[in-house]
Amino acid sequence: MRVVVTGGGGFVGSHLCEALLNRGDTVHCLDNFCTGQPENVAHLLGEPRFRLVRADVTVPFDVPGPVDAVAHLASPASPPDYHRLALETLAVGSHGTENALRLAQRHGARFLLASTSEVYGDPEVHPQPEEYWGHVNPVGPRSVYDEAKRYAEALAMAYRRSLGTDVGVVRIFNTYGPRMRPHDGRVVSTFIRQALAGRPLTLFGDGSQTRSFCYVDDLVRGLTAMLDSDHRGPVNLGNPGERTVRELAELVLRITGSASRIVFRPLPVDDPTRRRPVINKAVEQLGWVPRVPVEEGLRRTVAWFAAQSAARPARVPVEA
Numbered sequence: 001m002r003v004v005v006t007g008g009g010g011f012v013g014s015h016l017c018e019a020l021l022n023r024g025d026t027v028h029c030l031d032n033f034c035t036g037q038p039e040n041v042a043h044l045l046g047e048p049r050f051r052l053v054r055a056d057v058t059v060p061f062d063v064p065g066p067v068d069a070v071a072h073l074a075s076p077a078s079p080p081d082y083h084r085l086a087l088e089t090l091a092v093g094s095h096g097t098e099n100a101l102r103l104a105q106r107h108g109a110r111f112l113l114a115s116t117s118e119v120y121g122d123p124e125v126h127p128q129p130e131e132y133w134g135h136v137n138p139v140g141p142r143s144v145y146d147e148a149k150r151y152a153e154a155l156a157m158a159y160r161r162s163l164g165t166d167v168g169v170v171r172i173f174n175t176y177g178p179r180m181r182p183h184d185g186r187v188v189s190t191f192i193r194q195a196l197a198g199r200p201l202t203l204f205g206d207g208s209q210t211r212s213f214c215y216v217d218d219l220v221r222g223l224t225a226m227l228d229s230d231h232r233g234p235v236n237l238g239n240p241g242e243r244t245v246r247e248l249a250e251l252v253l254r255i256t257g258s259a260s261r262i263v264f265r266p267l268p269v270d271d272p273t274r275r276r277p278v279i280n281k282a283v284e285q286l287g288w289v290p291r292v293p294v295e296e297g298l299r300r301t302v303a304w305f306a307a308q309s310a311a312r313p314a315r316v317p318v319e320a
Helices: 011-022 038-044 079-084 086-107 143-163 187-196 216-228 245-256 280-286 294-308
Strands: 002-006 026-031 050-054 069-072 110-116 166-172 201-204 210-212 235-237 242-244 262-265
Touching (some): 011 026, 069 086, 086 110, 086 166, 110 143, 187 294
Antiparallel strands (some): 210 242
């Protein structure tokens, strides 16, 4: 296939680009690099089936040649990023999603929307099935991301119902792995960075809030399976193995061998207390289950972080 990946220079997007190339697809990668990094795809630039373009998808865009699929991953995705880029997050969830949908519609292409477990907000139903409508504060500090993704889902489904666009929606739960930014504000990257530097690990609240952590390679298998299917979704993609944030901190300390201590800070406003996916639909519709145990995934991620701290970043040319 010839696949357009918006946000392809980001953490998840770069792994998706790589996986598509590895199976023989051609990839047109778009990113404005407000949170993505050209270094994430630098190793792909010598591949003739890969094209990297700096572009803002909130502005109408097109790509040369045929398009078989559009994977819309563009968006700030961590709290520090979408708080800093509040208006941009809303714009990419609305205008960016519609521009990507229009591209898919023009070409008769499959459209994959990378939505998020944040559409469930601070859930009152646990674990979360796709049928749950969520518990989101529409005016809270997290709403710029939560509501942008909820709107993007509504827009994608409206295109499917009104225009027959081949739409598929996935809801991504907490994902971790190589190419996370050390200061992106996500809990895994924060704990690893702090542990490797010998600094205290910062826990918000009492550390009893739970998350379900999925290794990025597992997630990407789910994304490609959804691209290849005709299922409309939404489909949860995440690891149903639930653990507390404190347990995660202790595991990171054990893997890194760090002597860092754990310190506690007040819980942010609207921070979800529990998060775990029901993945029956992913199993039944896509034949997908996560395979990488959390401890193994964390070891790989720690090794990548440790290697990056000793490496000099290379300058990567990006086509305008």
